[in-house]
Amino acid sequence: MEWxxxxxxxxxxxxxxxxxxxxxxxxGEFPPGSRLPSERKMAEQLNxxxxxxxxxxxxxxxxxxVERKKGSGTRVSTHKWGILPKxxxxxxxxxxxxxxxxxxxxxxxxxxxxxxxxxxxxxxxxELSTDLFPASFLQASFNQHAFPSNLGYVHPQGHLEFRExxxxxxxxxxxxNVTSSSILITSxxxxxxxxxxxxxxxxxxxxxxxxxxxxxxxxLFQSAGLRIFALPVDAEGINPDDIVTLYRKHQIRMxxxxxxxxxxxxxxxxxxxxxxxxxxxxxxxxxxxxDDPVSLLSFDGKTHYPLKSIDxxxxxxxxxxxxxxxxxxxxxxxxxxxxxxxxxLADARQQIDFGLSIFPQLIxxxxxxxxxxxxxxxxLKQELxxxxxEMVLALNEYLGDKVEFSxxxxxxxxxxxxxxxxxxxxxxxxxxxxxILFMPGSVYGSPNGYVRFTYARLQREAIKEAxxxxxxxxxKV
Amino acid sequence: MEWxxxxxxxxxxxxxxxxxxxxxxxxGEFPPGSRLPSERKMAEQLNxxxxxxxxxxxxxxxxxxVERKKGSGTRVSTHKWGILPKxxxxxxxxxxxxxxxxxxxxxxxxxxxxxxxxxxxxxxxxELSTDLFPASFLQASFNQHAFPSNLGYVHPQGHLEFRExxxxxxxxxxxxNVTSSSILITSxxxxxxxxxxxxxxxxxxxxxxxxxxxxxxxxLFQSAGLRIFALPVDAEGINPDDIVTLYRKHQIRMxxxxxxxxxxxxxxxxxxxxxxxxxxxxxxxxxxxxDDPVSLLSFDGKTHYPLKSIDxxxxxxxxxxxxxxxxxxxxxxxxxxxxxxxxxLADARQQIDFGLSIFPQLIxxxxxxxxxxxxxxxxLKQELxxxxxEMVLALNEYLGDKVEFSxxxxxxxxxxxxxxxxxxxxxxxxxxxxxILFMPGSVYGSPNGYVRFTYARLQREAIKEAxxxxxxxxxKV
Ligand SMILES: Cc1ncc(COP(=O)(O)O)c(C=O)c1O
Ligand SMILES: Cc1ncc(COP(=O)(O)O)c(C=O)c1O
Numbered sequence: 001m002e003w004x005x006x007x008x009x010x011x012x013x014x015x016x017x018x019x020x021x022x023x024x025x026x027x028g029e030f031p032p033g034s035r036l037p038s039e040r041k042m043a044e045q046l047n048x049x050x051x052x053x054x055x056x057x058x059x060x061x062x063x064x065x066v067e068r069k070k071g072s073g074t075r076v077s078t079h080k081w082g083i084l085p086k087x088x089x090x091x092x093x094x095x096x097x098x099x100x101x102x103x104x105x106x107x108x109x110x111x112x113x114x115x116x117x118x119x120x121x122x123x124x125x126x127e128l129s130t131d132l133f134p135a136s137f138l139q140a141s142f143n144q145h146a147f148p149s150n151l152g153y154v155h156p157q158g159h160l161e162f163r164e165x166x167x168x169x170x171x172x173x174x175x176x177n178v179t180s181s182s183i184l185i186t187s188x189x190x191x192x193x194x195x196x197x198x199x200x201x202x203x204x205x206x207x208x209x210x211x212x213x214x215x216x217x218x219x220l221f222q223s224a225g226l227r228i229f230a231l232p233v234d235a236e237g238i239n240p241d242d243i244v245t246l247y248r249k250h251q252i253r254m255x256x257x258x259x260x261x262x263x264x265x266x267x268x269x270x271x272x273x274x275x276x277x278x279x280x281x282x283x284x285x286x287x288x289x290x291d292d293p294v295s296l297l298s299f300d301g302k303t304h305y306p307l308k309s310i311d312x313x314x315x316x317x318x319x320x321x322x323x324x325x326x327x328x329x330x331x332x333x334x335x336x337x338x339x340x341x342x343x344x345l346a347d348a349r350q351q352i353d354f355g356l357s358i359f360p361q362l363i364x365x366x367x368x369x370x371x372x373x374x375x376x377x378x379x380l381k382q383e384l385x386x387x388x389x390e391m392v393l394a395l396n397e398y399l400g401d402k403v404e405f406s407x408x409x410x411x412x413x414x415x416x417x418x419x420x421x422x423x424x425x426x427x428x429x430x431x432x433x434x435x436i437l438f439m440p441g442s443v444y445g446s447p448n449g450y451v452r453f454t455y456a457r458l459q460r461e462a463i464k465e466a467x468x469x470x471x472x473x474x475x476k477v
Numbered sequence: 478m479e480w481x482x483x484x485x486x487x488x489x490x491x492x493x494x495x496x497x498x499x500x501x502x503x504x505g506e507f508p509p510g511s512r513l514p515s516e517r518k519m520a521e522q523l524n525x526x527x528x529x530x531x532x533x534x535x536x537x538x539x540x541x542x543v544e545r546k547k548g549s550g551t552r553v554s555t556h557k558w559g560i561l562p563k564x565x566x567x568x569x570x571x572x573x574x575x576x577x578x579x580x581x582x583x584x585x586x587x588x589x590x591x592x593x594x595x596x597x598x599x600x601x602x603x604e605l606s607t608d609l610f611p612a613s614f615l616q617a618s619f620n621q622h623a624f625p626s627n628l629g630y631v632h633p634q635g636h637l638e639f640r641e642x643x644x645x646x647x648x649x650x651x652x653x654n655v656t657s658s659s660i661l662i663t664s665x666x667x668x669x670x671x672x673x674x675x676x677x678x679x680x681x682x683x684x685x686x687x688x689x690x691x692x693x694x695x696x697l698f699q700s701a702g703l704r705i706f707a708l709p710v711d712a713e714g715i716n717p718d719d720i721v722t723l724y725r726k727h728q729i730r731m732x733x734x735x736x737x738x739x740x741x742x743x744x745x746x747x748x749x750x751x752x753x754x755x756x757x758x759x760x761x762x763x764x765x766x767x768d769d770p771v772s773l774l775s776f777d778g779k780t781h782y783p784l785k786s787i788d789x790x791x792x793x794x795x796x797x798x799x800x801x802x803x804x805x806x807x808x809x810x811x812x813x814x815x816x817x818x819x820x821x822l823a824d825a826r827q828q829i830d831f832g833l834s835i836f837p838q839l840i841x842x843x844x845x846x847x848x849x850x851x852x853x854x855x856x857l858k859q860e861l862x863x864x865x866x867e868m869v870l871a872l873n874e875y876l877g878d879k880v881e882f883s884x885x886x887x888x889x890x891x892x893x894x895x896x897x898x899x900x901x902x903x904x905x906x907x908x909x910x911x912x913i914l915f916m917p918g919s920v921y922g923s924p925n926g927y928v929r930f931t932y933a934r935l936q937r938e939a940i941k942e943a944x945x946x947x948x949x950x951x952x953k954v
Contacts (some may be wrong), residue, residue: 002637002658029659029816031791089764089792091815094730098676100825108824116633125630133628143620151610151804153602155592160479181479182506189666194829199575220828231772283746287566315566316507327628338568339506348577349698351666352671352829356838424924431731454850 004210013048017056025065025076031086032078036066039074040443099220106428106441107290113432120435121466126214126263126324126412132383132456134367134376139365142405148362154355156346158185158334162297162365166334173296175309176318178336185356186345188333189293189321193256196289196317197224199348199469200341206250208237213257214263214291216445230445231255233262235406237269240276249282255281255288260295260304261411264444264452268409274307278300282313293333296377298384322364325377330357334362369392384412387455389461394467402474412456415441418449422477427451431473436466482523483927490525494533502542502553509555509565513543544586546610569694578696583651583905584920590909594703597912600930603691603801603889609860610804611844611853616702625839631832633823636660639842643811646797646845653787653795655813661823663832665769665810666798673731673794674701674826675768677818686922687715687828691740692733693922694696707750707922710731710739711799712883714746724761732758732765737772737781738888739943741921742867745886759790770798770810773854775887781840791815799841801889802854808833809841814930861889864932864940871944879951889933894927899954913943 003020005013023031036042039057043050057074068074078088089276102108107358110124139375157163163180170176186192193215201207203225209215211230221228229246231238233436237259248254257277259269269277281288290307308318315338321333335345367373391414394406403416433437439452455463480497482490501507513519516534520527523827534551537543545551555565579585634640639656647653665667670692679683680702686692688707698705706723707901708715714736723729734754736746746754758765769783773783785795791814798810812822826832844850869884870892880893908915918927930947932940 003656019844023654024656024659024816026654027654027659028788028791028793028814029656031815034791034815034817059900088759089762090789091764091791091818092679094677094764095817095821097679097682098825100676100828102821103824118943122547130627133630134830135624139624147612147616150607150807151612152604152607152806168480174568177500177504179501179506182501182504187832190828191830194900199577200571202576203572206575215626223828278666282565285566287568287571305910311505313565314511314568316505327837328630328831331831338508338511339501340572341568342510347580348575351577351700352697353668354805354808355664357664358806359840361835365834392846395618404724433862460660 003076005048008034012053012460014055014059017046017048017052018059020165020259021056021060021163021265022065024188026467030076030348032076033237034076034091035072036074036076053311054437057383064295074156078333088119091291099225100223103219104217104407105190106425107217108378108438109432110439117435117437119435121462121469121472122435122437122457124439125457125465126330126454127457128324128412131459132380134372135199135327137370137372137376138363138367139325141370141372142363143363148185148358151358152356154361155340156350156355157181157183158356159358159361159365162361165365165443170318170320170336173470174292175305177309177334178318182300182336182339182342183374184342185357185361186333186335187330187353188323189291189319189332192319192321192333192335193218193236193289194220195317195349195352196254196435197221197226198343198422199289201226201254205245206252207254207256208243208246210257210258210262210417211257212264212441212444212446212450213258214444217443232418233265235265237262237267237273238277240273240280241386243277243280243284243286247286252286254288256291257288258291258293259307259309261297261408261413263294264413264439264441265371265415266406266411266413268304272427274310278311278313281315285315287315287317289317289319291319294304294324294326294411295383296386297412299381299388300409302409308336317341322368325380326367330364332360332382384456387460388414390428390454390460390463391455394464398468398471402471413452414453414455416451416453418450418451418472418474422449424448425477429474430477431470434469434473436469436473478915480523482525485858486677488831489530491532491536494523494525495536496534497573498537500541507553508568511553511568512549513551513553515801517889533770539825557831565909565935575701576702578695581694581701581920583902583917584694586909587905587914587916592913594912595821597914598933598939598946599914599934600947601914601916602934603931604805604934605801605857605889606934606936608936609857612690614805614847614849614853615803615840615844617848618847619840622839622843624932625916627833628835631835631838633827633832634658634660634819635833636835636838636842639838640841642846642926647795647797647813651769652921653813654786656745657797659813659816659819661812661819661826662808662831662838663769663812663826664808664833665800665805666796667769667810668693669796669798669810669812670733670768670827672812672822672829673796674698676822678703678731683732684731684733685723685729686733687735687739689918689921689923689927690733690735692735710742710744712742712744714739714744715751715754717757719755720757720761720763723947724763726807729763732763733768734765734784735768736784737769738774738890740771740884740888741890741916741918741923741927742892743885743888743890745781751787755784755788755790755808757790758792758864764792764794766794768796771801771888773802774858774889776858776865776888779886782886785813785898788951794818799845801843802857807837807841810836860949861933864937865891867940868930868932869938872942875945876951879948884954889931891930891932893930895928895951897926897951899926899951901925904950906946911950913946913950915947
């Protein structure tokens with residue numbers, strides 16, 4: 001709920017809330033028969049005293065807008081609008097339908113908190129801080145170029161010119177060979193993963209994903225009815241032989257890997273392992289989905305080339321994104337792979353959303369070709385390196401004896417193992433009380449007692465304070 | 478395939494094609510074991526002589542890149558890259574998986590043709606012609622406003638400011654009352670329909686849709702495993718009593734309606750019917766999805782208010798879009814409905830694509846608030862009216878005795894019944910030969926012998942020529 005009471009107004013607070021709820025009932029946003037949040041919950045959401053809400057609900061009842069029954073809470077009246085008591089949709093039944101599992105509760109808890117938290121320390125979200133976005137570069141390069149005159153539906157695979165730019169881009173930055181007809185532009189890597197799981201696999205299929213991994217935190221694998229099997233990941237990536245074992249046992253049909261600066265561990269798969277993984281996948285005829293959103297953010301000057309760049313068999317579906325190198329709200333990502341697969345995904349995608357808006361494609365197209373882009377990348381890496389250093393310093397200073405971690409050589413995250421025994425849920429709640437957000441490892445499929453800190457979202461000074469605050473939270477639980 | 482031979486080049490055509498295919502094989506875009514298009518088909522796609530392709534395939538075979546077997550066509554070699562013959566993914570098995578049905582063949586045929594057709598007459602696509610897009614307005618209003626500095630992930634329901642603007646917008650233009658927390662911004666109406674069918678319904682559920690209708694042409698209903706039942710539609714919309722009949726027989730769980738300037742018929746549901754539909758839906762407790770992309774494009778000065786504006790029960794999910802009033806490549810649409818439903822859809826949507834890019838939202842936000850927007854709407858309506866008049870004239874002149882139609886009072890389409898008996902498929906093919914594209918009624922669920930002509934995509938002079946050409950095509954079949 002984004003509405004909030006206006007404490008400067010002459011109108012009493014309970015009156016403001018009464019009118020707000022009255023309006024939502026009149027608009028059908030709280031439909032007849034639907035249940036209002038409990039008094040306690042509503043008070044929390046609107047950040048007011050619970051007695052105020054008790055007062056409001058009493059008034060709503062007196063005016064006939066809501067009905068209250070012991071045990072079933074406060075419901076919007078069904079009589080009020082002259083409709084038969086039966087005459088409304090039981091929305092709950094619809095909301096509980098469909099194939100999509102909801103976001104995992106702990107993640108939802110953290111995301112909801114991130115939306116409302118003021119002057120806290122957000123080390124949870126996997127994104128850059130505001131000052132790292134190249135907003136002025138983007139605007140300048142956009143203003144210099146005219147809009148295209150044709151704003152009709154775009155090609156189902158994405159704007160052709162942009163796909164051509166991207167083909168050169170991945171050649172230059174990742175040594176990947178691809179032509180524009182084998183590229184599908186997506187709404188970030190997220191939609192790429194969604195399309196692949198929904199359109200190329202069937203419910204009941206077995207897939208292998210890294211544990212821990214970002215993929216583990218996505219309900220979309222389960223929403224698609226897939227059976228998930230874990231490939232344990234260490235600082236050198238997964239062990240290629242585990243693929244063979246999983247294949248023999250479960251006939252896995254697809255492998256999801258995030259080989260460079262993996263989320264959440266920050267690890268980088270070694271080159272011999274990369275080669276072996278490709279060999280095994282080719283031998284078994286299993287496709288690999290390579291999720292590669294941050295490999296350009298390397299701090300030590302080393303370039304880590306994707307699996308796709310050394311693959312000879314066409315077994316790799318390469319997924320990229322501009323979210324972590326430009327801006328996550330741009331929503332530009334891509335899939336590169338065999339033409340037949342790209343065509344199939346593009347066709348399904350027409351049904352889902354008719355393609356990505358042309359504007360983010362135009363903006364990205366201008367920017368990644370401009371001389372500003374390499375400058376921006378250099379600036380970004382330098383900033384992230386400094387923030388990483390700051391976090392490492394702080395971790396050593398305030399948590400040196402309590403956590404173990406290895407220094408990430410790139411990317412946005414620092415992955416820490418807490419030495420003492422902790423309950424992730426309790427740790428998150430205590431941290432929220434102290435206005436600290438982080439991601440607990442359990443949402444990525446690791447045991448309790450791991451945490452992922454994003455250093456990309458906080459200024460250097462804030463990183464120190466955040467880690468110190470976290471250390472105090474840890475002492476408490 | 479977007480690549481084409483360069484006829485100005487010194488390099489022989491067969492050599493260009495050889496290198497093109499060689500490249501696609503090397504890049505894994507034609508993976509080992511995959512089948513190349515037949516010689517005939519490849520010749521058609523690249524618009525070259527079939528003997529050229531025979532030559533190219535011979536050369537590819539001689540160089541070991543492809544293998545040819547009687548009866549199984551031309552396949553990319555599996556040996557070439559030193560991989561075991563088994564060592565590749567059988568992509569065909571993946572492509573045939575997933576829950577998405579492909580686009581209906583006749584629609585795909587027309588869309589593919591639209592992509593490559595040069596100097597023909599496209600009366601098929603439901604979109605505006607290039608000159609009707611407010612490109613310069615959009616650019617101007619965009620250049621005047623700075624980008625927001627925060628380009629991090631957007632709120633799952635969409636950019637808050639834009640949702641607030643939209644709440645005022647639908648109040649002003651459609652007399653709909655809604656607050657920003659009950660709005661979900663989508664990638665056009667298409668994604669709205671997708672989310673609703675995927676997230677609120679279960680496989681096997683029965684739904685009612687108008688016949689004929691745009692919904693009928695969407696494989697997404699069947700992809701979601703829904704059972705579809707028809708509500709016949711005439712010039713006054715559906716017959717409300719049909720809902721009761723369908724409900725008794727099939728327990729329909731949702732109704733999809735496009736009440737104003739319906740696609741494809743152009744009809745407008747009468748007011749008494751609108752009221753009765755709402756009454757019945759409320760009595761039975763069935764939600765209505767109201768798809769309303771073109772109601773602002775009224776030619777006779779009459780405003781047609783949506784069902785949503787007179788609904789008191791919160792039973793209507795209102796779906797809107799800027800595709801037909803601004804530009805389809807903007808990809809901005811919305812769903813408005815009960816807050817609990819919007820929250821559920823927004824959560825699922827996070828899994829699918831992490832929300833719409835902020836840029837189309839910013840552009841739309843600027844433009845619909847600007848004084849240019851009403852001017853643009855007035856211009857658009859005037860232009861469409863003139864084109865409609867031109868089409869009506871041409872239909873009367875060239876097809877007066879052969880088709881029946883009623884004059885559309887708004888929207889983009891003219892719906893014609895052909896008096897003689899025709900086969901839709903044959904008519905489409907003959908038309909394509911003569912560079913005319915239109916939509917056959919059968920894809921919208923009507924019997925053979927109906928056609929939908931878009932007058933929005935062609936200039937006035939072209940409309941006359943297109944209808945004349947169509948008349949000749951009709952004479953032939
Ligand atoms: C490993 C990984 N893959 C994919 C994504 C999705 O990112 P986007 O859809 O913004 O490209 C993320 C975002 O956090 C990520 O960390
Ligand atoms: C009736 C109707 N609904 C929905 C759509 C989808 O449009 P968009 O996703 O571009 O808003 C169309 C487009 O042709 C349409 O005609």
